[in-house]
Amino acid sequence: MAPITADKVLTKLQSLAAGQEITILKLSEPISAAVTQAQDLHQRISDISTSSLDATTPSSLEADLTHYRELFSKLRFSYIEQVTKEKFIRAIVGDPPLIVSPQENVDLEKENLEAKAMLKALKTEVAGMITELEEKAKDLSQKYEKVKVETVQLTELPGKLEELESTVAELKEARAKGSNPNPEMNLPLARTADLLEMKKRRKAELERQLEQLQSQVPRKKKELDRLQAELQPLETKRQNSMTAAKEAQRRKEAALGGVEDDLEERGRWYKTAEGGLRQVLEIEG
CATH class of the missing domain: 1.20.5 (Single alpha-helices involved in coiled-coils or other helix-helix interfaces)
Structure with missing residues (x-):
């Protein structure tokens, strides 16, 4: 048996759609034709024009049905009334009269x-x-x-x-x-599926950890605010201490005549002392 391809299926669908299209309007065509023939046969004049049969819709069919029901009720009443009158008159004028x-x-x-x-x-x-x-x-x-x-x-x-x-x-x-x-x-399909499942579990675990960390954010933020409030006086104190230390160092340097002069004087003294020691100890430089 030959395999059924997608092209064959598509061709079959197109042929069905082109040749066997069935709609409510198409199904109503025989009824509409019968109604038209009956109107031509009995020479009836209706309030609904025959043009509505050319553009039949579900709402128009419902309106036609209601209209014809009303006409049929009126016609049945008139027929019964007429037949009753006719029978009554025949019974009266008959010879002999019907008793x-x-x-x-x-x-x-x-x-x-x-x-x-x-x-x-x-x-x-x-x-x-x-x-x-x-x-x-x-x-x-x-x-x-x-x-x-x-x-x-x-x-x-x-x-x-x-x-x-x-x-x-x-x-x-x-x-x-x-x-x-x-x-x-x-990877093959089976191992790819296993890897995907592992990635999903890893993702779920990370999402769970993220939720836990997010739940800790308000508490950590409060703790951070508290530490910052405690750190602010210490930072102010440190700044004041650094300022006082720099001021003390400046005053000391000013009292000693400057740092560079003091170091130069100390260097000359050390060099003179070294020369004297070398002469006493008879060390060649």
Whole structure:
């Protein structure tokens, strides 16, 4: 058996979409045609123009149904009234006149009640059938919309498959050349999945540690503020001490005539003392 390719599936979908498009409007065309023929046959004039049948929508169909129900109710009432009058007149003017006994009225009333009960049962059955048909219609419309979306996705699928195949080919070529410096990119699927799971666990652990550190931030900030408050007097004291020390050193240098003069004098004295010691000890310099 030959394998089914994406191109064959796409071709089949396109043929189905072109030749077997089914919509609510198309399904309503036989009904619309039948209604038009009935109007032409009976020469009826309706408030709803026949142009509405050319642009049928769910809302217009609902309006037509309500309109025809009202017309049918009026027509049924007129028909019953006319038939009743005709029977009554015929019974009066007939020769001999039609005389109905009380028992016949009772029997007719009984038959009428049975007919009403049967009609009510039929109406209930029809109402149930209508409800079931409405539910099936909604279900079919949802399925139809889903099929339309899936058809679009299937239409786009071959292009995505070609792109993925091209990407896979490039990755295989790069792997064969060994151009990827990261060895983790060349792992098989099972080891890649294990590595991914390990990375996820590591990420979760880091997130947990980060949450713990973030919870400690307010306490550390309060402690830092306290230390800074304690450090500020010490820093002021240090600055004052350094200023006092520099001032004392300046005064000492001023009293000794300067640091450079004192060092030069000491150097000459040490050099003279060294020369005298060398002469006493008879050491050649």
